[in-house]
Amino acid sequence: xxxxxxxxxxxxxxxxxxxxxxxxxxxxxxxxxxxxxxxxxxxxxxxxxxxxxxxxxxxxxxxxxxxxxxxxxxxxxxxxxxxxxxxxxxxxxxxxxxxxxxxxxxxxxxxxxxxxxxxxxxxxxxxxxxxxxxxxxxxxxxxxxxxxxxxxxxxxxxxxxxxxxxxxxxxxxxxxxxxxxxxxxxxxxxxxxxxxxxxxxxxxxxxxxxxxxxxxxxxxxxxxxxxxxxxxxxxxxxxxxxxxxxxxxxxxxx
Amino acid sequence: xxxxxxxxxxxxxxxxxxxxxxxxxxxxxxxxxxxxxxxxxxxxxxxxxxxxxxxxxxxxxxxxxxxxxxxxxxxxxxxxxxxxxxxxxxxxxxxxxxxxxxxxxxxxxxxxxxxxxxxxxxxxxxxxxxxxxxxxxxxxxxxxxxxxxxxxxxxxxxxxxxxxxxxxxxxxxxxxxxxxxxxxxxxxxxxxxxxxxxxxxxxxxxxxxxxxxxxxxxxxxxxxxxxxxxxxxxxxxxxxxxxxxxxxxxxxxx
Numbered sequence: 006x007x008x009x010x011x012x013x014x015x016x017x018x019x020x021x022x023x024x025x026x027x028x029x030x031x032x033x034x035x036x037x038x039x040x041x042x043x044x045x046x047x048x049x050x051x052x053x054x055x056x057x058x059x060x061x062x063x064x065x066x067x068x069x070x071x072x073x074x075x076x077x078x079x080x081x082x083x084x085x086x087x088x089x090x091x092x093x094x095x096x097x098x099x100x101x102x103x104x105x106x107x108x109x110x111x112x113x114x115x116x117x118x119x120x121x122x123x124x125x126x127x128x129x130x131x132x133x134x135x136x137x138x139x140x141x142x143x144x145x146x147x148x149x150x151x152x153x154x155x156x157x158x159x160x161x162x163x164x165x166x167x168x169x170x171x172x173x174x175x176x177x178x179x180x181x182x183x184x185x186x187x188x189x190x191x192x193x194x195x196x197x198x199x200x201x202x203x204x205x206x207x208x209x210x211x212x213x214x215x216x217x218x219x220x221x222x223x224x225x226x227x228x229x230x231x232x233x234x235x236x237x238x239x240x241x242x243x244x245x246x247x248x249x250x251x252x253x254x255x256x257x258x259x
Numbered sequence: 260x261x262x263x264x265x266x267x268x269x270x271x272x273x274x275x276x277x278x279x280x281x282x283x284x285x286x287x288x289x290x291x292x293x294x295x296x297x298x299x300x301x302x303x304x305x306x307x308x309x310x311x312x313x314x315x316x317x318x319x320x321x322x323x324x325x326x327x328x329x330x331x332x333x334x335x336x337x338x339x340x341x342x343x344x345x346x347x348x349x350x351x352x353x354x355x356x357x358x359x360x361x362x363x364x365x366x367x368x369x370x371x372x373x374x375x376x377x378x379x380x381x382x383x384x385x386x387x388x389x390x391x392x393x394x395x396x397x398x399x400x401x402x403x404x405x406x407x408x409x410x411x412x413x414x415x416x417x418x419x420x421x422x423x424x425x426x427x428x429x430x431x432x433x434x435x436x437x438x439x440x441x442x443x444x445x446x447x448x449x450x451x452x453x454x455x456x457x458x459x460x461x462x463x464x465x466x467x468x469x470x471x472x473x474x475x476x477x478x479x480x481x482x483x484x485x486x487x488x489x490x491x492x493x494x495x496x497x498x499x500x501x502x503x504x505x506x507x508x509x510x511x512x513x
Contacts, residue, residue, distance in 0.1 A: 071480065094480055113452055114459070114470055125455075127448045153448060162442035163449070165484040165497075166435035170449050171456045172471030173500045174428045179465035179507065181420035188416035194381045194407060195417070195424050196461055198367055201379075202425045203457035205368070207450055211433035216368055217426030226325065226348055230419040238503050243419075245499055246427045249492050253433065 007144060008062040010035045012077055013069035014043035016115045017091050021068060022047060024123050028147045035060040056080050064140060066091060066109060067100075075099045087137050093164035096157040097131050107132040109141055110160060111150070114171055124149035129160050180239055187235060212253070219250035261398060264289045264314055266331055267322035268297035270369045271345050275322060276301060278377050282401045289314040310334050318394060320345060320363060321354075329353045341391050347418035350411040351385050361386040363395055364414060365404070368425055377402040383409035383417065434493055441489060466507070473504035 009025060011018050011033055018036070025031040036047045037059060044052040051060065059065070059082065067074055067090045074090045078100040081088065088100055089107035100106040108131040115121060128150045130141045138154070145152035155163065178199060185192045205214045218226040227247055234240045263279060265272050265287060272290070279285040290301040291313060298306040305314065313319070313336065321328055321344040328344045332354040335342065342354055343361035354360040362385040369375060382404045384395045392408070399406035409417065432453060439446045459468045472480040481501055488494050 094483060112448060114455055116459070116463075116468075116470075125451045127451060129448070153445070155444065159442050159444045161483070161487055162438050163444055165487050166438045166444075166449055167452055168471055168484060168497070169431045169435045169438075170453050172469070172473060172504065173431050173496075174453070174456055175459070175465050175468055175470075176500055176504050176507070177423045177427050177431070178460050179469065180503075181423045182465050184416050184420045184423075188413050190409065190413045190417055190420075191407070192464075194366060194383070195420055197379045197381060198421055199424050199428070199457045199460060201368055202428055203453045205370070205429070206432050206453060209370075210446075211429050211436050214370075215426070215429055215433065216370075217422055219426060219430075229348060229415070230422060233415050233419050238506065242427075242499060242503060243422070245496060246430055249434075249496060250426065250430050252492065253430070 006030060006032050007064065007140065007147075008032050008034045008060075009144075010037065010060055010062040010065045012037045012065060012067045014038035014046060015068065015070070016117055017111070018068040019046055019117075020115055020121055021066065021091070021111075022050075023120075024148045030147050031144060034062055057082050059083070063087065064089065064144070065104075071095050075101075078104070087132075087140065089132075089141065093129075093160055093167065096161075097133060098157065102133075105132075105134050105137055107137055107141055108155075108157070108160065109144065110155075112163060112167060126150050128152040129155035129163065131155060131157060131160065177242075180242065183236075184234070184239070215250065215254070217250070219247040219256075220254050222251065222254075222256045261285050261318065261394065261401075262288045262314075262316040263398075264291065264316040264319045265322060266291045266319060268292035268300060269322065269324070270371055271365070272322040273300055273371075274369055274375055275320065275345070275365075276304075278375075278402045284401050285398060288316055311336050313337070317341065318343065318398070319358075325349050329355075332358070341386075341394065343386075343395065347383075347414055347421065350415075351387060352411065356387075359386075359388050359391055361391055361395055362409075362411070362414065363398065364409070366417060366421060377404045380404050382406040383414050385409055385411060385414065431496075434496065437490075438488070438493070469504065469508070471504070473501040473510075474508050476505065476508075476510045 025033050035051045037053050038044050041054050065088045071092050074095050084103040086104050088104040089109045093110050097106050097108050110129040111126045113126045128145045130152050132138045182192045279287050287304055289305045291307050292298050295308050319342045325346050328349050338357045340358050342358040343363045347364050351360050351362050364383040365380045367380045382399045384406050386392045436446045
């Protein structure tokens with residue numbers, strides 16, 4: 006049995022709490038949050054709004070906004086315990102060194118009220134002391150996640166990569182949605198193509214999977230497309246991504 | 260029984276041929292291609308390299324490169340028959356008006372040798388004469404596809420939208436792949452996130468699904484990400500898409 010204290014009550018805190026409850030080996034002994042209201046989610050578990058009252062546990066998981074991590078870690082009223090955060094973009098070393106430090110970063114997009122399947126979520130693990138790695142690995146295993154040993158610098162690279170594949174791809178979907186609306190076409194027509202594009206990279210590298218006018222160097226189609234776009238920002242994005250693809254495939258001239 | 264002649268021997272021609280063979284109501288009576296070699300794929304079916312020898316059929320499906328469509332349509336040695344093309348980016352009116360015209364455009368990314376499931380492919384239909392719509396609808400139904408009545412202008416909008424969600428998203432995956440390689444991180448870690456991002460838009464609009472620093476106006480994370488990117492073109496793309504997201508959510512200042 007691993008005794009866990011969760012610090013924070015937001016999205017990730019809730020998702021971790023929920024999945025820990027489904028296991029027989031992970032026991033959340035307490036949830037801390039600065040304000041009491043948010044703690045109502047954590048039924049059947051002791052809660053506190055005072056860091057001084059933190060319970061004894063094997064691991065303290067700080068699941069709060071990036072800019073609040075250091076301040077909470079600094080205020081912890083104990084030393085030499087295992088304290089980890091769950092952020093993709095914060096170095097492990099921003100946790101105070103009075104405790105043993107680590108990172109437990111689930112690489113996924115969490116939406117409130119949407120259940121997530123942790124067996125589909127890779128978890129990036131890092132610890133300051135080698136002997137602490139095992140407990141993080143045990144937690145990841147218990148919730149069915151695949152885990153990877155990832156350094157703070159690697160995690161930072163993953164975090165910016167995630168912005169490209171998640172935030173930016175979604176924004177491209179949004180632009181397509183706008184174009185469809187302007188032209189009275191149901192956006193749902195594009196859904197199978199979106200799913201297939203994502204699925205393709207599980208069997209082909211993105212480099213191999215690339216298709217389209219920019220790769221072919223099909224200037225006529227590119228001009229036709231630019232003409233069809235109404236918004237300047239859409240034209241700019243189209244032009245820049247087309248140039249980048251063309252460059253990738255050695256078509257410098259487009 | 261609907262008698263079909265396919266003109267062309269490339270990717271789409273092959274995929275349509277294959278799926279038509281699986282039905283009991285669609286009969287490919289002949290495949291035409293300018294060069295004979297490519298015709299070897301179409302076993303058990305009459306083939307020709309001479310437009311003058313085209314067989315009699317209910318519908319002629321031109322599945323060739325965009326810039327060859329008009330020239331083939333012009334050369335057809337008959338009139339008043341139903342002739343359609345399969346392109347997302349060519350107006351129906353580029354087919355010669357001596358025949359009845361239409362479009363049968365499957366909106367999907369086709370890869371050679373990768374079997375496609377037509378029940379997952381939306382087909383955009385258009386006909387010059389109302390009475391011809393039924394035969395296109397019957398063909399789409401026979402192969403299990405959902406079909407939509409889409410005008411040439413709407414199809415053009417869909418085609419450019421498809422570039423955003425397919426070609427451009429895939430290029431973002433490619434950039435993430437590069438960043439991962441530079442930092443010795445396995446790209447596969449990002450695959451669940453990529454799948455989830457695509458899946459999300461089947462239940463939320465892309466507008467609602469958006470997350471990330473650009474939407475939050477989190478300048479600190481944005482600067483941190485830009486610092487981590489090595490290539491200028493990656494920085495440019497990051498900056499432009501971040502600006503576009505910020506604008507979408509009313510954060511003009513980023």
